[in-house]
Amino acid sequence: MADQRKPPPTVIVEDVHVVYRVHGSGTGRGSATSALGRLATRRSLPGTREVHAVKGVSLVARRGEAVGLVGTNGSGKSTLLRTIAGLLPPERGRVYTEGQPSLLGVNAALMNDLSGERNVALGCLAMGMTPEQVRERYPGIVEFSGINERGDFIHMPMRTYSSGMAARLRFSIAAAKTHDVLLIDEALSTGDSGFQRRSKERIEELRQEAGTVFLVSHNNGTIRETCDRTLWLESGVLRMDGPTDEVLAAYEDFAKRGG
Amino acid sequence: MIHSGIRTSPPSSTADPGVGPGIDEDDLPPGDLAALYGLGVSGARPGLLDYTRQVWSRRHFVTAYATARLTSMYANARLGQLWQLMTPLLNAGVYYLMFGVLMGTRHGVTHFIPYLCTGVFVYTFTQSAVLAGTRSIQGNLSLIRALHFPRACLPIALTLNQLQQTLFSTGVLAVIVLAFGEPLTARWLLVPVVLLAQTLFTMGLALAMARVGARFTDAAQLVPFVTRTWLYFSGVFYELTMLTKHAPAWAGALLEANPAHVFIALMRYALMRSVPTSSLPPHVWALAFGWALVVGVGGYVWFWKAEEAYGRG
Numbered sequence: 213m214a215d216q217r218k219p220p221p222t223v224i225v226e227d228v229h230v231v232y233r234v235h236g237s238g239t240g241r242g243s244a245t246s247a248l249g250r251l252a253t254r255r256s257l258p259g260t261r262e263v264h265a266v267k268g269v270s271l272v273a274r275r276g277e278a279v280g281l282v283g284t285n286g287s288g289k290s291t292l293l294r295t296i297a298g299l300l301p302p303e304r305g306r307v308y309t310e311g312q313p314s315l316l317g318v319n320a321a322l323m324n325d326l327s328g329e330r331n332v333a334l335g336c337l338a339m340g341m342t343p344e345q346v347r348e349r350y351p352g353i354v355e356f357s358g359i360n361e362r363g364d365f366i367h368m369p370m371r372t373y374s375s376g377m378a379a380r381l382r383f384s385i386a387a388a389k390t391h392d393v394l395l396i397d398e399a400l401s402t403g404d405s406g407f408q409r410r411s412k413e414r415i416e417e418l419r420q421e422a423g424t425v426f427l428v429s430h431n432n433g434t435i436r437e438t439c440d441r442t443l444w445l446e447s448g449v450l451r452m453d454g455p456t457d458e459v460l461a462a463y464e465d466f467a468k469r470g471g
Numbered sequence: 472m473i474h475s476g477i478r479t480s481p482p483s484s485t486a487d488p489g490v491g492p493g494i495d496e497d498d499l500p501p502g503d504l505a506a507l508y509g510l511g512v513s514g515a516r517p518g519l520l521d522y523t524r525q526v527w528s529r530r531h532f533v534t535a536y537a538t539a540r541l542t543s544m545y546a547n548a549r550l551g552q553l554w555q556l557m558t559p560l561l562n563a564g565v566y567y568l569m570f571g572v573l574m575g576t577r578h579g580v581t582h583f584i585p586y587l588c589t590g591v592f593v594y595t596f597t598q599s600a601v602l603a604g605t606r607s608i609q610g611n612l613s614l615i616r617a618l619h620f621p622r623a624c625l626p627i628a629l630t631l632n633q634l635q636q637t638l639f640s641t642g643v644l645a646v647i648v649l650a651f652g653e654p655l656t657a658r659w660l661l662v663p664v665v666l667l668a669q670t671l672f673t674m675g676l677a678l679a680m681a682r683v684g685a686r687f688t689d690a691a692q693l694v695p696f697v698t699r700t701w702l703y704f705s706g707v708f709y710e711l712t713m714l715t716k717h718a719p720a721w722a723g724a725l726l727e728a729n730p731a732h733v734f735i736a737l738m739r740y741a742l743m744r745s746v747p748t749s750s751l752p753p754h755v756w757a758l759a760f761g762w763a764l765v766v767g768v769g770g771y772v773w774f775w776k777a778e779e780a781y782g783r784g
Binding site (some may be wrong): 221270296306314334340382387 | 525
């Protein structure tokens with residue numbers, strides 16, 4: 213009966229609540245007048261605005277699972293991923309993970325004034341590879357990203373890249389390493405069809421290597437092809453957790469009715 | 472199927488909740504289940520030793536990052552890397568004009584230009600590393616949010632970047648000192664020792680300021696004023712005795728124990744024979760390495776204590 217046993221858990225989320233604190237109207241930049249206005253409003257409005265983004269989510273994900281996350285904009289999907297990655301502290305509850313989860317998001321840039329080549333090397337070294345490993349994997353990463361398909365872009369600064377190219381390179385760097393837990397936030401939607409096919413294959417490989425993959429996407433087709441389990445978040449609450457077909461059917465029904 | 476409670480079984484593949492004999496996993500509270508499989512709390516700060524091990528394992532990243540910064544720094548200037556030499560030279564020139572020619576603070580100093588240049592170059596190292604450290608977290612948020620690595624790598628790399636620049640300017644300095652007729656003496660062997668102590672001190676300060684700068688984004692605007700004030704108190708342009716001889720004893724002792732002044736005095740002593748041993752503050756080596764140890768280790772530990780908070784929000 214040993215093979216009947218469930219694979220060991222890699223991510224345990226226990227009743228997690230996430231609250232964003234928003235200071236005034238923005239961050240530390242802006243014109244002098246707006247800064248003065250901020251000072252004034254802070255004085256007149258003591259305390260900051262709170263956004264309760266995730267409200268009591270619990271789940272267990274296991275080795276070899278690919279879990280999709282769906283929900284309307286602002287439903288807390290990205291926030292939940294950031295919390296699992298350990299980048300946002302939960303207000304209440306806890307997240308346990310195996311190893312260090314890696315989050316791949318669309319907004320995450322590397323160093324824009326450096327060439328793609330330098331970014332590959334720095335990214336790999338930051339993930340803890342040795343210089344030998346970087347040299348070994350560098351050609352594979354560049355080929356996977358498809359950056360050089362239209363000319364020698366890998367030696368150009370990353371600020372000259374299109375957003376799709378940059379996202380592809382980031383994904384390729386992060387996917388070069390075996391992760392226990394890989395969290396992907398819309399990172400695949402930017403690539404062309406060839407890249408999407410390669411990345412699906414790579415996600416499948418990562419699952420074979422006994423990792424767990426979480427995938428946020430607004431493309432239900434991508435989720436259907438990649439994930440066998442799906443979570444549906446709505447206003448920070450876990451509405452449904454089950455086989456992808458069931459959850460997507462209910463979600464699509466909801467989206468149609470909701471308009 | 473509306474979600475309720477904690478679902479521990481993967482939905483489709485293994486609907487049979489067959490667990491090993493003895494334990495029924497589904498009944499375990501999440502914390503115990505995590506402990507059973509050795510899962511850690513996500514984003515938790517590792518212990519100090521563990522953290523240090525992680526930083527050490529990223530040493531190649533630290534050096535690669537420092538070099539990358541160095542090459543990208545002047546990438547848009549036509550003269551390129553030549554600015555690494557020009558910047559300290561031009562700085563020394565401006566200060567010479569101000570303090571050597573206009574205000575005439577040179578009296579009592581045999582070779583004023585090498586004396587001034589040493590002060591400027593030594594101080595610039597600490598000053599720019601502290602400023603870079605203050606910005607190291609806020610300026611690299613995208614990198615921090617994209618990849619996991621011990622954050623101390625960033626201020627450490629930026630300090631090493633400044634050290635690389637300092638090595639350039641020390642080369643320039645050696646030429647200036649020799650050109651003004653100072654002989655090459657055995658004291659020059661002290662230069663790396665002084666640089667080592669100063670690097671440790673500066674790294675600790677950069678780490679501490681990185682934590683401050685991560686918490687208070689306005690710090691990056693404020694720090695230049697603080698370092699400029701510190702500069703004027705450090706005897707870069709004049710003999711510190713000009714200040715200490717009129718000051719009360721405790722203030723004089725404070726001025727002499729100022730770490731920037733300690734490193735500048737030691738560097739002048741190492742490079743110039745015309746600087747007598749008597750010009751050094753009392754217990755100068757103890758002070759230099761005391762500062763290096765206290766600030767170096769203290770800054771590192773203090774930075775580590777907020778490790779889980781960097782890049783959040």
